[in-house]
Amino acid sequence: MVGLALAMLGLGLWSLLARLRGKLFDWDWLHRAAVLMGPAGFVAVIAGWVTTEVGRQPFTIYGLMRTADSHSPLAAPAVAASLVAFILVYFAVFGAGTYYLLRLMSKPPEPEEKEPVRVPPRATGVTPAAGVTSTSWRRSERHG
Amino acid sequence: MGSLDLTLIWAGIIGFAVMAYVVLDGFDLGIGILFATLAVGDERDRAMNSIAPVWDGNETWLVMGGGGLLAVFPLAYAIILPATYPLIIAMLLGLIFRGVAFEFRWRHPRHRPLWDFAFSLGSLVAAFTQGVTLGAILQGIRVENNAYAGGWLDWLSPACWQAWPW
Numbered sequence: 001m002v003g004l005a006l007a008m009l010g011l012g013l014w015s016l017l018a019r020l021r022g023k024l025f026d027w028d029w030l031h032r033a034a035v036l037m038g039p040a041g042f043v044a045v046i047a048g049w050v051t052t053e054v055g056r057q058p059f060t061i062y063g064l065m066r067t068a069d070s071h072s073p074l075a076a077p078a079v080a081a082s083l084v085a086f087i088l089v090y091f092a093v094f095g096a097g098t099y100y101l102l103r104l105m106s107k108p109p110e111p112e113e114k115e116p117v118r119v120p121p122r123a124t125g126v127t128p129a130a131g132v133t134s135t136s137w138r139r140s141e142r143h144g
Numbered sequence: 145m146g147s148l149d150l151t152l153i154w155a156g157i158i159g160f161a162v163m164a165y166v167v168l169d170g171f172d173l174g175i176g177i178l179f180a181t182l183a184v185g186d187e188r189d190r191a192m193n194s195i196a197p198v199w200d201g202n203e204t205w206l207v208m209g210g211g212g213l214l215a216v217f218p219l220a221y222a223i224i225l226p227a228t229y230p231l232i233i234a235m236l237l238g239l240i241f242r243g244v245a246f247e248f249r250w251r252h253p254r255h256r257p258l259w260d261f262a263f264s265l266g267s268l269v270a271a272f273t274q275g276v277t278l279g280a281i282l283q284g285i286r287v288e289n290n291a292y293a294g295g296w297l298d299w300l301s302p303a304c305w306q307a308w309p310w
Contacts, residue, residue, distance in 0.1 A: 072225075073293070078229050082229070097244070
């Protein structure tokens with residue numbers, strides 16, 4: 001996980017270097033590395049998760065202690081209910097996310113596509129919602 | 145209490161993290177709760193975008209509070225979390241719905257009322273369960289042999305209700 005984090009940082013620095021040199025869009029090896037690093041985030045998350053689980057209950061994992069002696073003092077119905085709740089919520093949220101992704105991908109680019117409205121630089125997380133609600137953004141741009 | 149040892153310093157750090165969380169996320173949970181009363185359209189979009197760049201940073205203080213408790217006071221962590229388990233789970237589920245609403249509400253005009261509702265309800269559930277958790281901790285937690293000794297619904301006792309503001 002730490003190695004992957006360093007690799008991600010390295011890729012970021014590499015692309016910064018490429019941008020400074022003005023060849024961000026035509027440095028083939030950078031592009032290959034970026035594609036290769038695509039799943040790195042997922043792998044890092046899973047690696048970190050395994051490390052946490054093994055690290056926080058090593059005596060159980062390595063057979064020195066029984067699971068019955070190491071579990072939290074939680075009633076089975078509480079654990080079952082939370083598991084079911086998480087499964088339902090994850091299916092709902094991931095289902096919706098997958099649907100929106102597929103919907104986005106099924107729309108081919110139009111040849112006469114309009115230039116996107118230029119919005120002033122903003123922090124991450126603020127979504128101007130392309131094509132859904134841009135009136136307020138256009139207005140604020142004109143005033144700002 | 146004369147010397148300033150690591151225990152005290154860490155208690156201060158965790159206390160600060162939780163306080164910072166209450167103040168900062170209180171602001172954007174409050175917007176989430178009021179969201180249901182705002183006019184559909186421009187007003188809601190503005191309310192959402194006013195917290196979109198900061199809400200996740202604000203919530204990270206809670207991760208620091210919880211993570212600090214796990215790392216520095218594992219015994220307290222192992223007692224408090226089982227005692228408030230259903231509350232913490234409900235809070236996390238509320239935060240999940242509230243968090244995805246920031247992105248999903250823009251993706252489909254017909255689904256937007258649904259995600260707006262999820263945003264508001266998620267914020268309400270998160271704030272509500274945090275209040276009940278505070279009540280449960282103030283009421284006291286049954287501990288025997290350094291472990292939580294109560295049931296999973298102990299927090300439902302009437303004393304917890306006293307921490308509610310009404």
